[in-house]
Amino acid sequence: MKWISPFAMNRLGLLNMNRRNVDYILRYNERQAYPLVDNKLKTKLIATEYDVNTPELLQVVRQQHEISHFRERVEQLEGFAIKPSKGSGGKGIMVILRREEEDYIKASGVAVSLSTLERHLSNILAGLYSLGGAPDVAIIESLVNSDPRLAKYSFQGVPDIRIVVFQGYPVMAMLRLATKDSDGKANLHQGAVGVGLNIANGRCLNAVQFNRPIILHPDTGTPLNSIEIDGWEQMLIMASRCYEATGLGYMGVDLVVDAERGPLLLELNARPGLAIQMANGRGLLPRLKHVEGLERPHSSPEKRAHYAMANFGVAQP
Amino acid sequence: MKPRSRYPFYFGTFLLITAGILLAVLRHVEMGIPWLAGEQRPVWMVEARVDFVAQGEPVLVSLNIPEDPPGFSILSEQAASPGYGFSIVEEGRDRRAEWTIRDASGPQTLYFMVQMTPDSSSQPKARDQRVMQPEVVYWEEPQATAVQQILQRAAQKSSTPESMTRELIKLLQSDDPDQNTALLLNNTNEIELLTRMLNHANIPARVVDSLKLEDARRRQGLRQFLQIHNGEEWLTFNAQTARQGLPEDVVLWREDSASLIDLTGGSDSQVSFAMLRQTVPALQLARSESESNGLGFLSLYQLPIEEQSMFRMLLLLPLGALVVAFMRIVIGVRTSGTFMPVLIAVAFVQTSLVPGLVAFISVVAIGLLLRSYLSSLNLLLVSRISALIILVIFITTGISIVGYQMGFSTGMTVTFFPMVILAWTIERMSILWEEEGPREVVTQGAGSLFVAVLAYLAMSVPLAGHLTFNFPELHLVVFGIVLLLGQYTGYKLTELSRFHPMKVYDK
Structure with missing residues (x-):
């Protein structure tokens, strides 16, 4: 087992679990705002109010009898995703890419019938995927067509961008790419690649898999250090707007880039993980303290995003 | 949003801790309650x-x-x-x-x-020097002949009333009783029969009631022993084993x-x-009973014994909770279920460590196997847990029966585990298995057991039991420490390892 000395951690300004919980989550996140982020339907509705785009909501199935409406609606759809509104960690999400005759083809290539989809919906309603088994609603969203410029870096799955927003200031960001190890999922501890992004311009700072620095994507072989996110400023402003929408002082904003519609809000997280620091190769604390020390915080999302770009960037060659 | 000042909190916690310690010291001085459990008469x-x-x-x-x-x-x-x-x-x-x-x-x-x-x-x-007369006993046929024959056989092998008694017990307890014994034992209480036969053989005999002294027992009944008079004094025999004399931890309740x-x-x-x-000196005990003034109100000695036994166990729980809080917040051990380790540790206190570990691991392992079948049925959460609880009860019953048949009475101790907690543990582990893989299950399972064993060790130290029961005010100190731990923002020990790849960025 290898160790890092606590002094080195202090020098790097690493935010640790206890401090995140006590000094940031408990202090800045109001308990009553949690349902906004734990319920995807609520997140979607509130985000739309604040001009943050989300994947198009096709239908909401709230009651068992509404499943028959789904049957009518699904006739006209090509691809879509079924999600439990209160699901966590990607549980219960079913992605249908296209139809072949009577069958629906899942992202994994498996064909399922309409009755399977209906049973899945009724499982979601009964709370099979929600926390504590509470009754839930199912939402049906249009598919995200990942921007090909980003999609080429990922092995299956849609690459997403996690931005940590503190008091409305985007303080740190990373791009998460699925790998063979992570089985198409974008969770770093399952083996996804994390690419730290420069807040100033959306360029790659550093990339890690299983906490170790890498240069090439392990499956696609594409060099990761050439990554640059287009429309970066817009994405930061979007993330910053989520602060007004939810009032959560410390949160993670997950965005995806759609080929046609541009950046879309996928979900919000009131307890974002610490691994983003590994992807960036630097700690969060200096930036968090910087924001806490601001005499007069900026009132508009645009100003906050610009302030972050000017102050939290990293000089790169 | 301005963070609230933490000074009132620290001040409050400081007050709690000093109050706890001061009270304990006061009571030690005033009432003479000793710090250590040893060196006293029970x-x-x-x-x-x-x-x-x-x-x-x-x-x-x-x-x-x-x-x-x-x-x-x-x-x-x-x-x-x-x-x-x-x-x-x-x-x-x-x-x-x-x-x-x-x-x-x-x-x-x-x-x-x-x-x-x-x-x-x-x-x-x-x-007890008076001359004891055996009671007069009448037998009917065919019992009378059987008694006669058995007594003769016992008398042949013995010389004194004591050896006669031993032989008689052996004859009645033999694995393959002959016709005579079988006839007599039929429908009769053994010990009653023994007394009657001994009296018949001119040896004064009687049944006495005794109580086995075991700490923190409730709702105990009396056990019967056989006594014979050898002309000088009453001698006690165990009517099952023929062992002479009274075990040390047995007190005779009813004699004459x-x-x-x-x-x-x-x-x-x-x-x-x-x-x-x-574990208090007799001197202090006598005093604490007579004086209800001063600090005596804080002690638990006045409660009925049934409640006292319960408190003895209850008052150990804060220690377990403290261990869990420390291990999770400062060390960073991952456990499945926040306080599952404490409950497991409490069960260990009753089962003792090794049998408890074996029973726990086997129940969870079998439960995981069965749960993997349940998960293929796609049941709803509530009925899944209910099914698991029933399965867990089946498993524990099975383990007890198999253990007992194989001669391990320790197999029975599995019933001390809280069934619902076991079911939830299995449920959580199984979800973990599906979502994160077996590695995570092993990590968290081992973490939970490790914490449970530590909590058990902390709770089973005799000093811990002594201090928590005799100085209940010390729980204020535990309370204060737990509150302080809740404000700990430093690194966990495991984080020093988790973040070690960051070393390369430290220039």
């Missing part, structure tokens, strides 16, 4: 509880109580029974506690409490009296016993 508090249903008439309850039980000396006696007149009556060798009331109806409960301390100097009862309890004006009388071993 004092047994035995509480006899009489339950009966009164019938609305004058009631007289008369309970036989020990006078001078061999191996023990009695420190104090006390009765608790609101509304009843109480006195201790001695009629010859029969010492009885008598409760009386003019009018009572409905269920009634009376308590009689004795404090006794083991005392080897009060050993053999030389005082014919009945344990007599009740007029009521029905359904029941006598049960609760007992508790206290």
